[in-house]
Amino acid sequence: xxxxxxxxxxxxxxxxxxxxxxxxxxxxxxxxxxxxxxxxxxxxxxxxxxxxxxxxxxxxxxxxxxxxxxxxxxxxxxxxxxxxxxxxxxxxxxxxxxxxxxxxxxxxxxxxxxxxxxxxxxxxxxxxxxxxxxxxxxxxxxxxxxxxxxxxxxxxxxxxxxxxxxxxxxxxxxxxxxxxxxxxxxxxxxxxxxxxxxxxxxxxxxxxxxxxxxxxxxxxxxxxxxxxxxxxxxxxxxxxxxxxxxxxxxxxxxxxxxxxxxxxxxxxxxxxxxxxxxxxxxxxxxxxxxxxxxxxxxxxxxxxxxxxxxxxxxxxxxxxxxxxxxxxxxxxxxxxxxxxxxxxxxxxxxxxxxxxxxxxxxxxxxxxxxxxxxxxxxxxxxxxxxxxxxxxxxxxxxxxxxxxxxxxxxxxxxxxxxxxxxxxxxxxxxxxxxxxxxxxxxxxxxxxxxxxxxxxxxxxxxxxxxxxxxxxxxxxxxxxxxxxxxxxxxxxxxxxxxxxxxxxxxxxxxxxxxxxxxxxxxxxxxxxxxxxxxxxxxxxxxxxxxxxxxxxxxxxxxxxxxxxxxxxxxxxxxxxxxxxxxxxxxxxxxxxxxxxxxxxxxxxxxxxxxxxxxxxxxxxxxxxxxxxxxxxxxxxxxxxxxxxxxxxxxxxxxxxxxxxxxxxx
Amino acid sequence: xxxxxxxxxxxxxxxxxxxxxxxxxxxxxxxxxxxxxxxxxxxxxxxxxxxxxxxxxxxxxxxxxxxxxxxxxxxxxxxxxxxxxxxxxxxxxxxxxxxxxxxxxxxxxxxxxxxxxxxxxxxxxxxxxxxxxxxxxxxxxxxxxxxxxxxxxxxxxxx
Numbered sequence: 055x056x057x058x059x060x061x062x063x064x065x066x067x068x069x070x071x072x073x074x075x076x077x078x079x080x081x082x083x084x085x086x087x088x089x090x091x092x093x094x095x096x097x098x099x100x101x102x103x104x105x106x107x108x109x110x111x112x113x114x115x116x117x118x119x120x121x122x123x124x125x126x127x128x129x130x131x132x133x134x135x136x137x138x139x140x141x142x143x144x145x146x147x148x149x150x151x152x153x154x155x156x157x158x159x160x161x162x163x164x165x166x167x168x169x170x171x172x173x174x175x176x177x178x179x180x181x182x183x184x185x186x187x188x189x190x191x192x193x194x195x196x197x198x199x200x201x202x203x204x205x206x207x208x209x210x211x212x213x214x215x216x217x218x219x220x221x222x223x224x225x226x227x228x229x230x231x232x233x234x235x236x237x238x239x240x241x242x243x244x245x246x247x248x249x250x251x252x253x254x255x256x257x258x259x260x261x262x263x264x265x266x267x268x269x270x271x272x273x274x275x276x277x278x279x280x281x282x283x284x285x286x287x288x289x290x291x292x293x294x295x296x297x298x299x300x301x302x303x304x305x306x307x308x309x310x311x312x313x314x315x316x317x318x319x320x321x322x323x324x325x326x327x328x329x330x331x332x333x334x335x336x337x338x339x340x341x342x343x344x345x346x347x348x349x350x351x352x353x354x355x356x357x358x359x360x361x362x363x364x365x366x367x368x369x370x371x372x373x374x375x376x377x378x379x380x381x382x383x384x385x386x387x388x389x390x391x392x393x394x395x396x397x398x399x400x401x402x403x404x405x406x407x408x409x410x411x412x413x414x415x416x417x418x419x420x421x422x423x424x425x426x427x428x429x430x431x432x433x434x435x436x437x438x439x440x441x442x443x444x445x446x447x448x449x450x451x452x453x454x455x456x457x458x459x460x461x462x463x464x465x466x467x468x469x470x471x472x473x474x475x476x477x478x479x480x481x482x483x484x485x486x487x488x489x490x491x492x493x494x495x496x497x498x499x500x501x502x503x504x505x506x507x508x509x510x511x512x513x514x515x516x517x518x519x520x521x522x523x524x525x526x527x528x529x530x531x532x533x534x535x536x537x538x539x540x541x542x543x544x545x546x547x548x549x550x551x552x553x554x555x556x557x558x559x560x561x562x563x564x565x566x567x568x569x570x571x572x573x574x575x576x577x578x579x580x581x582x583x584x585x586x587x588x589x590x591x592x593x594x595x596x597x598x599x600x601x602x603x604x605x606x607x608x609x610x611x612x613x614x615x616x617x618x619x620x621x622x623x624x625x626x627x628x629x630x631x632x633x634x635x636x637x638x639x640x641x642x643x644x645x646x647x648x649x650x651x652x653x654x655x656x657x658x659x660x661x662x663x664x665x666x667x668x669x670x671x672x673x674x675x676x677x678x679x680x681x682x683x684x685x686x687x688x689x690x691x692x693x694x695x696x697x698x699x700x701x702x703x704x705x706x707x708x709x710x711x712x713x714x715x716x717x718x719x
Numbered sequence: 720x721x722x723x724x725x726x727x728x729x730x731x732x733x734x735x736x737x738x739x740x741x742x743x744x745x746x747x748x749x750x751x752x753x754x755x756x757x758x759x760x761x762x763x764x765x766x767x768x769x770x771x772x773x774x775x776x777x778x779x780x781x782x783x784x785x786x787x788x789x790x791x792x793x794x795x796x797x798x799x800x801x802x803x804x805x806x807x808x809x810x811x812x813x814x815x816x817x818x819x820x821x822x823x824x825x826x827x828x829x830x831x832x833x834x835x836x837x838x839x840x841x842x843x844x845x846x847x848x849x850x851x852x853x854x855x856x857x858x859x860x861x862x863x864x865x866x867x868x869x870x871x872x873x874x875x876x877x878x
Contacts, residue, residue, distance in 0.1 A: 572858070575796060586796035606800040607852055609810065631800055634856040681851045682810075706809070 086544050093536055094546035096123040101566070104498050106511065106559040107166045107180050108532070113552030114161045116182055116193060121498075121509060121559055122534055124548030132191045132200045133161030133184045137649030141200075144651055145625070145660040146580070147349075149358035153187055153205050154343045162186045165216060165282075165556040169260075173220035173287050173503030177564035179265050181216035181225050188212035190227055190258060192265055194351075196570050201349050204267045207342035207364050208235045208254045214283040214296050214388075218260075220503070224325065225267065227256040228280030228296055235274075236342045247305040251277035254366075255296060257325060266348065269361075271332050273323065273375065274368045276429035277303055279312070280321075282387055282453075287503055288394035290412040292326040295397050297381065297388035301428065313403055317380035317436065319428070320388055320399050322415060328367055328375050336372055337365035353579045354657045370430030377419060378428050380436040382406055387453035391462065391477050392503050396441060398462060398477075400451040407451045407464060409477060411441040442480045448473050452493060453556075455500030457507030457537055465492035465512060472512055472535070474542060486542045488533055490516040497537070498559040506561065510535045510542065513554040520547055530554055571635035573656030580658035582627035587611040592703040599624045601703075605639040605653065606631040607680040610673070613688030614708040617701030620665055620694055626651070626673075629658040640676025643690070650676050665692040767821075769840045771828030772861075778823050782873045790863075790870030797857040798867070804874050811850055818868070818875045826871065827864045829854070 096102050102120030105127075110117050114134030118127045135142030135151065142151050142159055151157050161184035169179040179201070180193045188209040194201040206212055211230030218225045232251040234240045242250045253275040258267050279300040286293035301318045304311035331337065342364050349356040369376040382401035389398045397410040417423075418438040425435045448466030451473075456462055461483060463474050470491050474484040494513050498506040512535065517528040529549035536543040575585060584590045584602040590611045593600045599622050604611050618624060628641045632655035641651040646663040653659045665671065675686035693699045702708075768774055794802075801810035817826065821842070829836045829843060833854040836843040847853060859867070 587800050588795050604800065607810075607855055609800070611800060631797065632855050633797065633858040637855065680853065 090543070090545040093543075094122045094124065094534060096120065096125070101562060103562060104509075104559045105562055105565055106496070106557055107168065108496075108513070108550060108557040109163050109166050109182065109555045110551045111164065111530075111553030111555055112162050114163050114184070115551065116163060116166065116180070117551050117554075118198065119532075119548070120562075121511065122546065124532065124534060124546050126551075128198055129551060130193055130198055130200065132182055132193065133163055133189065133203070135159040135649070138652070140649050140651045140659060140661075143649030143661070145662055146353075146355040146658075149356040150200060150203055150347045150349060152347055152358035153189070153345045154207075154360065155187060158187045160186075161189060163191075163552075163555075164213060166558050167216050167218050167225070167501075167556075168558050168560055169222045169265075170218060170220055170502060171222070175499055175502060175558075175560045175564060176222075177560060177568065179222075180558070181218065183212050183215035183227065185211055185213050185230065188227065188229075190216050190225060190267060192260075192267060194265070195565050196568050197351065198569075199349065201265065201351075202267055203345075203347045204258065204269070205344040205346070206256055206269070207344040208252075208272060208340075208366075209256065214255075214280040217283045217285060217294075217501075219285045219294070219325075220287045220291055222260050222262070224257045224270065224285075224294075225260055226283055226285075226294060226296075227258060228283065229253045229255075230279055230281070232277035232279065237340060244305050247277060248303045251303070251305075253277050253280060253298075255280065255321075255323065257328070268346075269364055271328060271337055271365045271367055273328065274366050274370075275321070275376065276370070276431065278319075281385065284388055284390045284397075284501060286390055286394050286397075286412065287392070290390065290394040290397075292324065293412070294323040294325055295388050295390065296321040296323065297385040297399060299384040299386075299402075313384060315383075317382055318384055319378040319433070320381045320385060320397065320410065321431075322377045322379060322397075322434075324375055324377075328372075331367055331372050331375070332365065337367050340364050340366055351573070352577055353581070354573070354659065355580060376431050377415070378431050378433045379410060379415065379439045380425075380433065381408055387451070387464075389454040389456075389462075389501065392456050392458060392505060394503075396477055398444075398454050398464075400454060400464065402450060402452060402467075405446055405449050405451070407444040407447045407454070408436075409441040409444060409480065410439045414441065415439045444475055444480050444482075447475065447482070448485065453495055455495055455497040455510065456505050457497055457500075457510075458505035459507055461507075463495060463497065463510050463537065463542070465495050467491050467493065467515070472510065472542065474537070484541050486535065486544065488512045488514055489520050489531060489547070490514055490518060494554070494556045496557040496559055498561065501558075508536070508538055509559075510537050511557065511559065513550065513557060515553070517549075521549060532557075572633055572637075573654055575629075575631065575633060575656040578629070578656055578658060580627070580629075582625070582660060583658045584627070584629045586631065587705070590703075590705075592617075592701060594622075594701055597622050601626050602629070603627065604629045604631050605641070605675060605686070607637070608675070608682040608686040609705065610675075610686065610688045611705040612703035613705045615688070615703045616691040616693075617699045618665065618690060618692055619697055619699075620668060620692060622665065624663045624665065624690075626661045626663065627658055628653050628661070630655050632656070637679060638677050639679055639686075641673065642676050643673040644671045652677060668692055668694055764839070766841055767825060769825040769828040769832075769836050769843070771824075771832035771836065773824045773827040773831075773864075776823035776827060776868075778872075782877050783869050784873075786866045786869040787873040788870075790866035790868070790873075793859070793863045793867055794870055797859070801852075801854075808850070810852055811854060812846065814871055814874055816875060818872050818877070823868055826868055830857075830867060831859050831861070831864050832856075 104121040106119040116130040131141035188206040192202040213230035214228035232253040255273040259270040278298040281297040283296040300312035347358045381399040383403035385399040386402040387400040423438045424432045448469045450468030454464045534546040630653040651659045803813045806813040806815035
């Protein structure tokens with residue numbers, strides 16, 4: 055590893071920009087100033103200033119970091135099973151991962167969006183998208199648990215999601231991969247894309263009280279790839295903007311064939327107009343199948359329902375909903391500034407970021423200043439919508455966030471840097487190298503009306519030599535910059551899980567006071583709860599055995615169970631009787647082919663186990679709970695299928711007979 | 720007595736297990752207004768009262784049957800896992816005689832404020848040396864604490 059001075063690094067990057075050379079810059083640990091550590095230092099026992107919700111990418115999960123320390127606080131399971139927490143393994147959580155394809159125990163979580171009221175983060179929920187089997191999830195920030203997952207019909211690859219309107223009226227989803235839709239014949243030659251493949255954009259209503267999601271309507275669009283999106287705000291509230299690429303409608307070697315056109319599009323959606331058409335009955339109801347999974351906090355159980363209807367608005371038939379705005383070369387990020395006046399496209403394969411003016415777009419629409427149409431959708435003249443171009447921004451501009459002082463910060467993937475520029479003047483203020491190849495970036499509140507321009511966190515795709523080597527695979531790096539001054543100052547690197555895409559951050563004060571400490575056991579409505587040891591029991595019904603068992607520091611009741619047979623379906627319903635913060639109990643049974651249970655105070659969770667072999671099986675608490683945690687254990691006796699051993703269960707009373715010194719036969 | 724607010728403060732003190740006097744936590748969860756020092760060597764500490772929100776609890780001559788019945792229900796959900804009604808120790812001590820070993824205020828402070836009591840109170844600490852499991856904070860309401868004490872009295876033979 056070669057260390058160079060900052061000046062040389064900057065010069066090297068400038069060289070790259072000039073030559074278009076697209077590799078990583080050399081290491082620049084020396085570009086960190088001497089007081090960086092103190093700026094990111096949070097003393098032991100003190101809280102961080104911000105929560106940072108970071109997508110876990112192909113882990114399918116959502117990670118929560120504290121800022122500025124970069125400490126990992128929690129990994130919230132969302133789209134993937136998590137045996138550590140029993141998520142997707144307990145009977146209560148399995149329905150969360152149900153889809154119209156059956157249980158899909160993994161997804162690719164790309165983006166996160168915190169709920170907003172009046173364009174500011176309100177700290178109630180965080181939404182995430184599943185890119186593979188198209189899904190939306192809502193995580194409750196009182197419990198930091200996944201509360202709801204909604205599958206999307208007529209969709210493949212939900213990428214331009216889960217961005218929201220300024221009062222969380224809608225969360226959106228769009229097809230990354232256009233396909234023959236659910237009710238069309240899908241058995242067609244792949245090279246009939248232009249004829250048979252369609253796109254959709256879904257507007258999902260969010261109940262303002264409960265947060266529950268339901269698909270209000272789907273827009274039927276031409277077959278393209280929808281990439282990213284953001285809602286308008288202030289005067290542009292009522293509009294939504296989606297970047298799209300592959301307007302070539304290629305079906306093979308997209309790397310080349312979807313990069314042909316000089317410009318693709320930003321699609322502007324007038325969703326208030328769509329609402330009018332919907333109210334006027336212009337939507338067509340279609341029979342489809344998609345799963346809707348909801349977790350109930352009182353019964354501590356999820357239910358999965360297959361929904362069968364969606365309302366579709368065809369944007370080629372229903373005029374005035376959608377307009378295309380040309381945008382240079384396969385735009386990726388589609389970001390709206392805090393005022394709502396400007397929409398920034400990032401020409402992924404260009405070195406320019408066009409800034410569109412909402413006022414000019416409106417004028418162009420009113421004047422029908424179109425250059426034609428694309429599959430029946432009017433295409434606005436580029437120059438008529440343009441406020442200006444941020445020229446020579448860097449190579450491969452991807453995403454932009456805002457500092458609340460009129461500036462934008464954009465990641466440039468190919469030239470490995472972040473670039474700070476003024477949105478109105480289109481002047482570059484600063485550029486700093488990142489290590490390496492940044493994708494998304496995050497300023498607390500950076501896509502809202504009220505950014506907190508203290509830090510930017512950059513999520514890099516390539517790590518290379520930043521950390522100790524760990525074999526072929528490395529943790530992707532996040533980098534924290536202080537952006538309170540004119541120059542952006544790198545102050546911390548920290549590793550992430552999966553591959554982080556988008557992230558959001560918010561002042562801890564908005565969330566920390568609402569955090570649930572335990573579940574009130576008197577409100578536990580799980581049908582298999584045991585509210586106290588007197589209610590514990592073992593009930594046989596044919597081959598089904600229900601064990602109502604409790605845990606408290608530090609024993610189970612019952613902890614000796616006999617009369618269970620090979621082939622029985624044994625359901626362990628474990629209720630944690632504790633009523634104090636930070637006292638979960640774990641539960642595991644030898645040989646059970648499933649995850650553990652991790653039961654929060656006041657909660658009931660169920661493990662299903664079908665023993666296959668005769669024997670004595672220990673079970674124990676997996677989460678160190680007290681000085682006598684190692685004593686928190688029990689035994690279950692499994693007898694042959696035809697055995698007559700009577701069903702018994704007890705705690706503390708199953709003592710050896712008087713002649714117990716004799717070896718049993 | 721030197722307690723500034725002798726009876727009720729608004730919230731139950733939620734201390735994490737074994738935690739010290741973390742100032743951040745204290746500022747967020749109002750505790751009793753007692754000076755932060757241990758009972759050892761503090762002449763103002765009243766070992767018959769313990770520490771917590773209760774001080775002079777009025778105890779009637781006879782048991783309130785309705786309260787005792789409500790207390791028995793709380794016992795069933797939150798206490799019976801570890802405490803027998805006889806004098807036999809299970810995880811914690813048996814309850815027989817508990818109302819003659821301790822004052823009402825001490826019992827009610829201990830069951831509503833176990834973490835601070837275990838950190839400060841000599842009698843609570845002596846029990847911990849025998850039982851070795853810190854009594855969980857089961858987040859009892861004031862009413863539940865009163866009801867439990869009535870149930871303990873009934874269990875001790877008070878009519």
